[in-house]
Amino acid sequence: MEGNQNDYFVVKAKENGVQVIGLTRGQDTRFHHTEKLDKGEVMIAQFTDHTSAVKIRGKAVVITKHGVIDTDQ
Numbered sequence: 001m002e003g004n005q006n007d008y009f010v011v012k013a014k015e016n017g018v019q020v021i022g023l024t025r026g027q028d029t030r031f032h033h034t035e036k037l038d039k040g041e042v043m044i045a046q047f048t049d050h051t052s053a054v055k056i057r058g059k060a061v062v063i064t065k066h067g068v069i070d071t072d073q
């Protein structure tokens, strides 16, 4: 496993139905998992061998080592 691939990030949903979508690592970039969070639910996840990018739909607070992002702001 390479360097930053196992970084954690946190998503806290500010409304019902927030989607945390994992995109595949490698040549082919596609959705491989969609996790739905309801208001107040928290997901703690990593970038992995299988996941190189994450797309978040809906109002949420996203915490990474790069900072805190409110999708609403």
Ligand code: TRP
Pocket (backbone or CB within 6 Å): 020, 021, 022, 023, 033, 034, 035, 045, 046, 047, 048, 049, 050, 051, 054
């Ligand atoms: N099976 C996925 C993986 O190991 C689980 C996962 C990790 C995931 N991080 C994610 C799914 C981020 C969605 C978003 O890569």
